Amino acid sequence: xxxxxxxxxxxxxxxxxxxxxxxxxxxxxxxxxxxxxxxxxxxxxxxxxxxxxxxxxxxxxxxxxxxxxxxxxxxxxxxxxxxxxxxxxxxxxxxxxxxxxxxxxxxxxxxxxxxxxxxxxxxxxxxxxxxxxxxxxxxxxxxxxx
Amino acid sequence: xxxxxxxxxxxxxxxxxxxxxxxxxxxxxxxxxxxxxxxxxxxxxxxxxxxxxxxxxxxxxxxxxxxxxxxxxxxxxxxxxxxxxxxxxxxxxxxxxxxxxxxxxxxxxxxxxxxxxxxxxxxxxxxxxxxxxxxxxxxxxxxxxxxxxxxxxxxxxxxxxxxxxxxxxxxxxxxxxxxxxxxxxxxxxxxxxxxxxxxxxxxxxxxxxxxxxxxxxxxxxxxxxxxxxxxxxxxxxxxxxxxxxxxxxxxxxxxxxxxxxxxxxxxxxxxxxxxxxxxxxxxxxxxxxxxxxxxxxxxxxxxxxxxxxxxxxxxxxxxxxxxxxxxxxxxxxxxxxxxxxxxxxxxxxxxxxxxxxxxxxxxxxxxxxxxxxxxxxxxxxxxxxxxxxxxxxxxxxxxxxxxxxxxxxxxxxxxxxxxxxxxxxxxxxxxxxxxxxxxxxxxxxxxxxxxxxxxxxxxxxxxxxxxxxxxxxxxxxxxxxxxxxxxxxxxxxxxxxxxxxxxxxxxxxxxxxxxxxxxxxxxxxxxxxxxxxxxxxxxxxxxxxxxxxxxxxxxxxxxxxxxxxxxxxxxxxxxxxxxxxxxxxxxxxxxxxxxxxxxxxxxxxxxxxxxxxxxxxxxxxxxxxxxxxxxxxxxxxxxxxxxxxxxxxxxxxxxxxxxxxxxxxxxxxxxxxxxxxxxxxxxxxxxxxxxxxxxxxxxxxxxxxxxxxxxxxxxxxxxxxxxxxxxxxxxxxxxxxxxxxxxxxxxxxxxxxxxxxxxxxxxxxxxxxxxxxxxxxxxxxxxxxxxxxxxxxxxxxxxxxxxxx
Numbered sequence: 001x002x003x004x005x006x007x008x009x010x011x012x013x014x015x016x017x018x019x020x021x022x023x024x025x026x027x028x029x030x031x032x033x034x035x036x037x038x039x040x041x042x043x044x045x046x047x048x049x050x051x052x053x054x055x056x057x058x059x060x061x062x063x064x065x066x067x068x069x070x071x072x073x074x075x076x077x078x079x080x081x082x083x084x085x086x087x088x089x090x091x092x093x094x095x096x097x098x099x100x101x102x103x104x105x106x107x108x109x110x111x112x113x114x115x116x117x118x119x120x121x122x123x124x125x126x127x128x129x130x131x132x133x134x135x136x137x138x139x140x141x142x143x144x145x146x
Numbered sequence: 147x148x149x150x151x152x153x154x155x156x157x158x159x160x161x162x163x164x165x166x167x168x169x170x171x172x173x174x175x176x177x178x179x180x181x182x183x184x185x186x187x188x189x190x191x192x193x194x195x196x197x198x199x200x201x202x203x204x205x206x207x208x209x210x211x212x213x214x215x216x217x218x219x220x221x222x223x224x225x226x227x228x229x230x231x232x233x234x235x236x237x238x239x240x241x242x243x244x245x246x247x248x249x250x251x252x253x254x255x256x257x258x259x260x261x262x263x264x265x266x267x268x269x270x271x272x273x274x275x276x277x278x279x280x281x282x283x284x285x286x287x288x289x290x291x292x293x294x295x296x297x298x299x300x301x302x303x304x305x306x307x308x309x310x311x312x313x314x315x316x317x318x319x320x321x322x323x324x325x326x327x328x329x330x331x332x333x334x335x336x337x338x339x340x341x342x343x344x345x346x347x348x349x350x351x352x353x354x355x356x357x358x359x360x361x362x363x364x365x366x367x368x369x370x371x372x373x374x375x376x377x378x379x380x381x382x383x384x385x386x387x388x389x390x391x392x393x394x395x396x397x398x399x400x401x402x403x404x405x406x407x408x409x410x411x412x413x414x415x416x417x418x419x420x421x422x423x424x425x426x427x428x429x430x431x432x433x434x435x436x437x438x439x440x441x442x443x444x445x446x447x448x449x450x451x452x453x454x455x456x457x458x459x460x461x462x463x464x465x466x467x468x469x470x471x472x473x474x475x476x477x478x479x480x481x482x483x484x485x486x487x488x489x490x491x492x493x494x495x496x497x498x499x500x501x502x503x504x505x506x507x508x509x510x511x512x513x514x515x516x517x518x519x520x521x522x523x524x525x526x527x528x529x530x531x532x533x534x535x536x537x538x539x540x541x542x543x544x545x546x547x548x549x550x551x552x553x554x555x556x557x558x559x560x561x562x563x564x565x566x567x568x569x570x571x572x573x574x575x576x577x578x579x580x581x582x583x584x585x586x587x588x589x590x591x592x593x594x595x596x597x598x599x600x601x602x603x604x605x606x607x608x609x610x611x612x613x614x615x616x617x618x619x620x621x622x623x624x625x626x627x628x629x630x631x632x633x634x635x636x637x638x639x640x641x642x643x644x645x646x647x648x649x650x651x652x653x654x655x656x657x658x659x660x661x662x663x664x665x666x667x668x669x670x671x672x673x674x675x676x677x678x679x680x681x682x683x684x685x686x687x688x689x690x691x692x693x694x695x696x697x698x699x700x701x702x703x704x705x706x707x708x709x710x711x712x713x714x715x716x717x718x719x720x721x722x723x724x725x726x727x728x729x730x731x732x733x734x735x736x737x738x739x740x741x742x743x744x745x746x747x748x749x750x751x752x753x754x755x756x757x758x759x760x761x762x763x764x765x766x767x768x769x770x771x772x773x774x775x776x777x778x779x780x781x782x783x784x785x786x787x788x789x790x791x792x793x794x795x796x797x798x799x800x801x802x803x804x805x806x807x808x809x810x811x812x813x814x815x816x817x818x819x820x821x822x823x824x825x826x827x828x829x830x831x832x833x834x835x836x837x838x839x840x841x842x843x844x845x846x847x848x849x850x851x852x853x854x855x856x857x858x859x860x861x862x863x864x865x866x867x868x869x870x871x872x873x874x875x876x877x878x879x880x881x882x883x884x885x886x887x888x889x890x891x892x893x894x895x896x897x898x899x900x901x902x903x904x905x906x907x908x909x910x911x912x913x914x915x916x917x918x919x920x921x922x923x924x925x926x927x928x929x930x931x932x933x934x935x936x937x938x939x940x941x942x943x944x945x946x947x948x949x950x951x
Contacts, residue, residue, distance in 0.1 A: 029630060032825075107303035108286060111486060112245035114273060121258050122487045123935055126305070126813040127825050130628040137630055
């Protein structure tokens with residue numbers, strides 16, 4: 001089924017979770033990916049800010065929570081980073097993350113842009129880069145509405 | 147007979163000024179300094195600036211910064227001048243990679259790697275005013291336009307293949323400080339003016355000559371900025387003297403004012419003026435070029451005449467010389483690099499590496515050791531400052547007394563000085579076309595790189611490249627199992643490899659491909675430096691540039707090289723040995739089974755894993771199988787690097803040092819045939835894998851001595867760790883001296899020694915406050931243990947601790 005979905009909509013996230021958990025290649029590649037990762041997307045096309053928590057156990061996404069609130073949503077944007085509960089948190093405008101998902105923006109551009117923020121220990125993150133790459137690859141395979 | 151060596155006749159207690167300065171340094175918080183970024187931005191926002199010739203624009207920007215930098219003189223200082231406005235500060239280069247900290251500004255104070263203090267006001271200024279201006283003016287972006295997609299920059303961004311450190315700026319050279327101390331900066335201005343006059347009178351219409359005019363003008367402008375900078379220190383010293391109530395300090399401040407009035411504009415007339423002049427030049431040069439590895443070079447050689455003259459005139463004692471050297475060492479430790487967190491992982495411990503080289507041979511081939519050599523060693527013994535990174539040159543005729551003192555200082559801890567072997571390095575350099583007398587004059591740059599001082603722009607640490615990822619791609623037909631994409635080239639299904647020849651051929655082709663990508667990226671960056679941010683001030687200090695009228699970034703130096711490093715050599719060597727023995731010779735496993743084991747990180751393949759770990763000999767034990775592969779791996783990298791040319795008309799030089807890239811690159815490579823598990827660290831430099839050199843230091847060094855150093859023209863780093871108990875007393879010193887002599891006689895190029903026991907390191911990890919001055923050798927540089935990431939600390943703890951010969 002290749003229905004196009006809105007990027008980072010609830011349906012898109014649920015489709016990503018379904019694909020992650022049924023993709024044996026991903027499960028093999030991401031077996032050291034365990035922990036909760038948070039994404040905050042600002043100024044989405046429908047006028048919302050969105051926040052999603054992805055909880056992984058050995059590559060399997062065992063829990064997904066998704067929420068949207070009218071932008072700018074202070075309760076999302078001002079939420080402190082809880083490093084005891086979250087391994088990493090990525091925050092960026094919707095357009096920027098969509099461009100990254102489509103391979104249209106370089107990592108250098110992102111890393112030197114104050115609107116793209118990654119919180120959490122990067123040294124630790126590098127250790128599960130393979131799992132993160134695999135997660136990203138699965139997500140990039142989901143057709144999105146232009 | 148063991149010769150008694152007396153070091154540290156003086157203690158830090160007998161030098162209270164140094165003691166106070168050192169203690170202050172140890173407790174000083176590292177802070178981000180905004181002033182350079184602010185002043186550079188201020189100038190670059192001016193009307194018409196971007197229409198100036200690049201070299202003039204750069205010179206005026208540097209002069210603007212130098213004319214406005216804070217002139218802070220701190221209590222007790224004899225050598226003055228701050229690279230930053232903070233007691234210990236990190237300088238920002240927004241035109242290079244400074245913007246990498248932009249998204250991290252509000253995390254800098256608490257980040258786990260290299261945390262730095264910064265005020266809310268400074269964050270606001272960077273976020274709201276400075277960084278937005280530079281968003282579309284970054285050097286790497288400009289360079290990217292010179293390359294075809296997928297560009298080397300896109301490989302760089304993956305972090306696992308290579309780092310192009312030249313994106314961060316250039317330095318990594320040893321300017322002609324000797325000349326400038328001797329003639330003064332004013333003479334450089336006059337020389338530039340004279341060149342313009344000559345041009346105007348002889349060949350005014352020649353387009354090549356016309357191009358030189360802005361360069362000479364730029365040299366004048368930048369040098370005038372340097373003089374202005376020193377004069378402001380003179381004024382500040384006079385101001386403070388006026389306010390000072392302590393007559394002793396008042397007198398010192400008056401002396402400081404007198405020194406700053408003369409140097410660096412005029413020739414230095416004393417040891418103190420020479421050191422002050424040198425330090426002002428370092429400060430000024432770092433306003434133009436980044437804070438890495440701008441090296442004073444052979445300090446004991448070119449400062450010796452000043453020292454000797456002062457001694458003869460009765461105006462300087464040995465103790466005063468040590469005090470001045472100590473003040474200079476402390477100034478060199480007052481600045482730290484500012485990396486984005488992703489980059490800081492590759493360079494843990496705040497290294498800046500202004501290296502000095504002592505001892506060795508003269509240009510005539512005689513022993514160069516002098517009294518100042520010993521005083522520098524003594525100063526190091528007293529002060530365990532992070533910088534300068536000291537290297538002791540050793541040759542067959544080096545006096546025993548010198549080597550013994552070097553060993554004594556090493557035993558004092560901190561991994562300095564490192565040792566380099568003249569008898570190997572000089573032929574290595576002449577092999578690259580360097581004249582014999584220049585080669586004899588070589589210095590170590592940064593960590594371990596080799597260069598002829600005064601006349602070379604060698605950009606000696608332009609990039610670092612992972613070798614194990616090349617093997618991993620060779621064993622996956624170009625595919626990277628961690629990146630999950632085909633990054634390398636197709637080199638065939640490894641299951642069809644019939645011999646080691648096939649494995650090596652695939653590995654070589656992957657290395658060649660990655661080296662080529664790295665070189666393309668570096669050459670693009672080199673062009674960008676030349677076109678966007680040339681270096682007129684650095685050019686004024688490198689022989690050849692003024693004569694040719696060409697900036698150092700455009701090939702003005704006499705010698706032009708670019709140095710790049712291979713990382714993880716031992717991991718590849720041990721892996722090849724395992725494949726050779728178990729797959730092809732003994733047929734204990736198949737390539738198919740081995741590849742599956744690697745994919746599974748040896749889980750479910752314990753028998754094979756144990757076979758690899760216990761049956762296959764490892765590099766670092768004087769075993770021919772892995773040692774032969776180590777030599778071959780190093781040769782492959784060296785040959786592939788050496789075939790390339792840089793944009794300055796020079797060639798690429800290969801070397802093997804890793805900073806902490808062996809840790810970071812290791813996180814992006816899966817399990818290896820060596821038995822190393824996925825994402826673990828690689829071996830550092832050319833050292834054996836941690837804990838696998840189990841047959842003692844002699845065997846470890848014999849393995850290292852088998853490499854072909856004639857090809858490793860950019861230098862190597864070999865780490866050895868000893869339990870202090872083994873080196874106790876004069877006998878321990880003699881043992882270490884003998885080991886070094888023997889290793890160098892066998893052909894070893896470099897050695898650095900940590901003398902520290904595991905218990906101390908474990909306790910320091912647990913209770914860092916108990917060990918503020920505990921310093922260790924990392925990989926080509928030393929760092930305070932507490933400044934290192936937990937993982938690098940663990941790696942150093944896990945290194946083999948030799949207890950016997």
